[in-house]
Amino acid sequence: MSDRFPLFPESATKLAREIDALYFTALGITAVFSLLIAVLVLYFAIRYRRRSEDEVGKPEKGGLWLEIVWSAIPLAILMGMFGWGAKIFFEARRPPSDAVAYYVTAKQWMWKFQHPDGRREINDLHVPLGQTIKLVMTSEDAIHSFFVPAFRVKMDVLPGRYTTLWFRAEKAGTFRLFCTEYCGTEHSFMRGSVVVMEPRDYEAWLGNRTLGPQRVATGEELFAQLACDTCHRSNSAAQAPILDGIFGKVEKFADGSEVLIDENYLRESILNPGAKLVEGYMAIMPTAQGRLSEEELLQLIRYLKSLGEEAPAEPETAGSSEGPAEEQGS
Amino acid sequence: MSTQVAKADRRRTHYLNADFGVKSWLLTRDHKRIALLYLISVSLFFLLGGLMAVFIRLELVTPAGDFVQAGTYNRLFTMHGILMVFFFLIPSVPAVLGNFLIPLMIGAKDLAFPRINLASWYVYTIGGLFTLWAVLQGGVDTGWTFYVPFSTTYSNTYVIAVGLGIFITGFSSIMTGVNFIVTIHRMRAPGLTWFRLPLFVWAHYATSLIFILGTPVLAITILLLAAERMFHIGIFDPALGGDPVLFQHLFWFYSHPAVYIMILPTMGVMSELVTAFARKRIFGYKVMAFASVAIAILGFLVWGHHMYVSSQSPYAGMIFSVLSMLVAVPSAVKVFNWTATLYEGSVSWETPMLYALGFIGLFTIGGLTGVMLATLGIDIHVHDTYFVVAHFHYIMVGGAIMGFLGGLHFWWPKITGRLYPIFWSKFGAIVIFLGFNLTFFPQFLLGYMGMPRRYYSYPDDFQVLNVMSSAGATILGIGYLIPVIYLIWSMRYGKRASANPWGAVGLEWETHSPPPTFNFDEPPTVDHEAYEYTKRKESRVE
Ligand code: HEM
Numbered sequence: 001m002s003d004r005f006p007l008f009p010e011s012a013t014k015l016a017r018e019i020d021a022l023y024f025t026a027l028g029i030t031a032v033f034s035l036l037i038a039v040l041v042l043y044f045a046i047r048y049r050r051r052s053e054d055e056v057g058k059p060e061k062g063g064l065w066l067e068i069v070w071s072a073i074p075l076a077i078l079m080g081m082f083g084w085g086a087k088i089f090f091e092a093r094r095p096p097s098d099a100v101a102y103y104v105t106a107k108q109w110m111w112k113f114q115h116p117d118g119r120r121e122i123n124d125l126h127v128p129l130g131q132t133i134k135l136v137m138t139s140e141d142a143i144h145s146f147f148v149p150a151f152r153v154k155m156d157v158l159p160g161r162y163t164t165l166w167f168r169a170e171k172a173g174t175f176r177l178f179c180t181e182y183c184g185t186e187h188s189f190m191r192g193s194v195v196v197m198e199p200r201d202y203e204a205w206l207g208n209r210t211l212g213p214q215r216v217a218t219g220e221e222l223f224a225q226l227a228c229d230t231c232h233r234s235n236s237a238a239q240a241p242i243l244d245g246i247f248g249k250v251e252k253f254a255d256g257s258e259v260l261i262d263e264n265y266l267r268e269s270i271l272n273p274g275a276k277l278v279e280g281y282m283a284i285m286p287t288a289q290g291r292l293s294e295e296e297l298l299q300l301i302r303y304l305k306s307l308g309e310e311a312p313a314e315p316e317t318a319g320s321s322e323g324p325a326e327e328q329g330s
Numbered sequence: 331m332s333t334q335v336a337k338a339d340r341r342r343t344h345y346l347n348a349d350f351g352v353k354s355w356l357l358t359r360d361h362k363r364i365a366l367l368y369l370i371s372v373s374l375f376f377l378l379g380g381l382m383a384v385f386i387r388l389e390l391v392t393p394a395g396d397f398v399q400a401g402t403y404n405r406l407f408t409m410h411g412i413l414m415v416f417f418f419l420i421p422s423v424p425a426v427l428g429n430f431l432i433p434l435m436i437g438a439k440d441l442a443f444p445r446i447n448l449a450s451w452y453v454y455t456i457g458g459l460f461t462l463w464a465v466l467q468g469g470v471d472t473g474w475t476f477y478v479p480f481s482t483t484y485s486n487t488y489v490i491a492v493g494l495g496i497f498i499t500g501f502s503s504i505m506t507g508v509n510f511i512v513t514i515h516r517m518r519a520p521g522l523t524w525f526r527l528p529l530f531v532w533a534h535y536a537t538s539l540i541f542i543l544g545t546p547v548l549a550i551t552i553l554l555l556a557a558e559r560m561f562h563i564g565i566f567d568p569a570l571g572g573d574p575v576l577f578q579h580l581f582w583f584y585s586h587p588a589v590y591i592m593i594l595p596t597m598g599v600m601s602e603l604v605t606a607f608a609r610k611r612i613f614g615y616k617v618m619a620f621a622s623v624a625i626a627i628l629g630f631l632v633w634g635h636h637m638y639v640s641s642q643s644p645y646a647g648m649i650f651s652v653l654s655m656l657v658a659v660p661s662a663v664k665v666f667n668w669t670a671t672l673y674e675g676s677v678s679w680e681t682p683m684l685y686a687l688g689f690i691g692l693f694t695i696g697g698l699t700g701v702m703l704a705t706l707g708i709d710i711h712v713h714d715t716y717f718v719v720a721h722f723h724y725i726m727v728g729g730a731i732m733g734f735l736g737g738l739h740f741w742w743p744k745i746t747g748r749l750y751p752i753f754w755s756k757f758g759a760i761v762i763f764l765g766f767n768l769t770f771f772p773q774f775l776l777g778y779m780g781m782p783r784r785y786y787s788y789p790d791d792f793q794v795l796n797v798m799s800s801a802g803a804t805i806l807g808i809g810y811l812i813p814v815i816y817l818i819w820s821m822r823y824g825k826r827a828s829a830n831p832w833g834a835v836g837l838e839w840e841t842h843s844p845p846p847t848f849n850f851d852e853p854p855t856v857d858h859e860a861y862e863y864t865k866r867k868e869s870r871v872e
């Protein structure tokens with residue numbers, strides 16, 4: 001197919017192949033039924049064409065059993081479609097456990113990305129080939145939606161909440177990124193790309209980046225700045241829960257409910273500490289509402305996630321003296 | 331056309347010449363005159379919405395955003411959506427054809443509340459003029475879906491004014507709905523039991539249920555939106571503890587059923603056309619009647635299929651997906667039943683029938699692509715792309731408008747007492763069908779390629795398909811003008827129509843064309859099933 005007139009999007013993930021298979025099946029069903037109806041309608045309309053002014057149609061035949069059959073067949077097909085679709089959907093919504101988190105902040109009208117090592121870029125996201133990537137996304141203003149057609153992934157990006165999306169690219173290359181939730185004047189230009197690189201090239205790319213002057217404080221610095229460590233010290237069990245290694249655990253709350261500690265929970269606890277109180281503690285934590293930007297909040301959450309991991313998994317701490325920030329444009 | 335030109339009876343008084351002057355129209359309580367007032371209003375809104383579609387398609391001929399500016403484009407597609415949905419599609423079939431025909435079809439003199447009926451037209455018109463005023467002030471750029479927090483916080487256009495216009499118009503829907511329901515319950519001719527009602531009446535009954543159950547939710551949603559925008563009370567704004575997804579739930583809780591407001595009445599029209607031009611009782615009458623009601627009720631339970639990737643829980647998505655599949659069944663059954671009605675019928679290819687046959691094809695494609703969208707896995711990829719745009723145009727333009735035009739052509743002789751030219755009317759129907767497919771079919775491909783909706787500029791490789799779509803839109807636009815011209819022409823120069831030019835059954839064909847002010851010379855009684863085509867009907871009047 002020529003470049004000017006492609007009819008089908010390229011496909012670069014396993015999910016893409018699965019969705020295509022389902023799509024072609026659905027397309028086949030659509031084509032068969034549409035053609036069947038079209039042919040029958042035309043055939044009957046010609047075959048039983050009115051011959052004389054006074055002619056009337058023959059009384060109805062068939063009746064109930066026909067109705068049952070042609071309700072049951074579509075129903076069965078539809079349930080099959082539903083089941084197949086649901087299977088793919090759940091897979092698409094559940095990141096595999098080996099996923100590496102990248103952070104996305106959407107803003108009218110740009111995409112801001114942050115790599116696990118703290119490096120940041122705008123509109124283009126570079127990722128290594130073959131790695132499972134999980135995006136943790138939030139918006140600074142309107143609702144946006146992250147869409148990479150070649151990966152067949154899409155997820156809305158909301159203010160005040162983290163949504164996630166994952167993919168594992170199987171092909172190196174540059175793939176289009178669109179915003180698909182209408183978000184204002186320049187919505188059509190809220191585009192970018194996901195650049196999938198061979199792991200070696202990715203390392204080289206990371207190493208080559210010159211680091212920009214502006215930097216966002218690291219999570220560790222913020223933790224100290226906001227005086228979180230006065231209560232959440234790993235050696236004081238008295239005032240607040242120890243945060244080491246809590247990410248991914250299920251926490252029990254004063255009201256008896258249980259919640260999985262994920263980004264959304266951490267966000268809520270930082271901004272609205274009273275919302276869910278861990279069993280055995282008092283509601284004494286101050287809110288950080290208004291004191292953190294979306295990006296700082298992400299840094300902080302990233303830091304909390306790193307607590308309790310064996311090695312200093314995130315090289316950020318090591319290189320933080322130079323600052324991890326690289327921001328073009330803004 | 332099986333023309334039986336009536337012997338000219340120029341002195342007979344009918345609803346059109348019973349009274350003269352502007353005042354007699356603006357103060358009329360005759361449902362037939364009110365239907366014509368509505369016809370004029372909805373046609374004007376259709377024209378305006380169509381004009382905006384022209385600008386939209388012109389912009390999309392080239393990939394660069396070079397015809398209008400981004401802000402203008404966003405206002406254009408927003409107003410296009412709002413005018414078409416709230417001011418054309420929702421009122422068109424019920425307020426024009428429903429208003430005109432329901433009393434005739436059930437043998438009543440008028441609707442139950444003639445004054446409320448007139449008031450509903452005024453409310454509609456005031457809401458419409460108010461909205462147009464807001465557009466002239468600067469319009470609105472949020473999309474017809476008004477998603478927050480864009481519409482409450484980031485858009486500095488006339489969100490509240492336009493919302494108010496829609497809010498006002500909503501009351502006309504509610505009035506119409508109540509009027510239809512009471513009329514259908516209380517004013518049926520002796521002998522006209524529920525299961526002898528024409529399916530057109532059943533379809534309007536189901537639609538009226540949605541009008542009165544759904545529209546208040548829309549009204550509340552708009553009020554909340556306005557309150558949030560003015561006072562930032564924090565229902566939707568996450569910075570204040572609100573939930574932006576809540577708005578989507580409220581919005582679609584009305585707007586999904588509203589989709590059925592747009593299509594159910596047209597399905598009623600289809601049933602009338604298919605039986606009349608196959609001269610045969612419709613296949614599975616009762617199933618068809620119940621299917622309308624089932625669609626109306628199930629339609630309230632599937633709003634979440636617009637929100638699979640909105641952060642709604644995947645389990646909720648699953649439930650909405652299953653329910654959406656269930657709604658598809660009665661719709662499929664309707665298509666099968668229309669098709670089966672043609673079998674061993676006596677099919678004539680009159681103009682309304684051309685629209686009906688076209689409708690069946692387009693509606694089938696629209697419906698099946700809807701099933702694709704309801705399928706969880708596929709929707710991840712095509713949600714908010716041109717695939718969706720193509721799908722809803724197949725339903726709303728291919729379905730609802732084809733149905734509206736088909737109905738208008740079917741009952742035109744009854745409404746005006748005149749016939750229209752056969753050649754031009756068939757030619758128009760064919761041009762519309764072809765133009766429609768050329769416009770919207772390429773959009774399915776664009777959507778799967780990944781072109782997002784509401785883009786005024788797009789990557790170069792999408793251009794060929796966009797140019798095809800714009801070319802189709804030109805043909806479609808011309809297609810729509812053809813009926814406008816000859817229908818207006820026919821009002822003065824068309825041949826006079828007999829009471830029953832198609833040889834159809836139904837009470838509306840048993841009175842004069844055009845009918846007298848109180849519809850029937852003598853109150854009719856009914857002693858047979860609907861669509862009893864065992865013998866050729868001779869009309870009782872001339
Ligand atoms: C010549 C005929 C038409 C053309 C070429 C046309 C074209 C378009 C285009 C290009 C869009 C913008 C899609 C987007 O950017 O998301 C659109 C949106 C829409 N159109 Fe049409 N349209 C036509 C007729 C109609 C009619 C007759 C109706 C309804 C009766 C209609 C209802 C809508 C609606 C509801 C939207 C969605 C607006 C939104 O998402 O904000 N269109 N149309």
Ligand SMILES: [Cu+2]
Nearest residue numbers: 144179183190
């Ligand atoms: Cu955006």
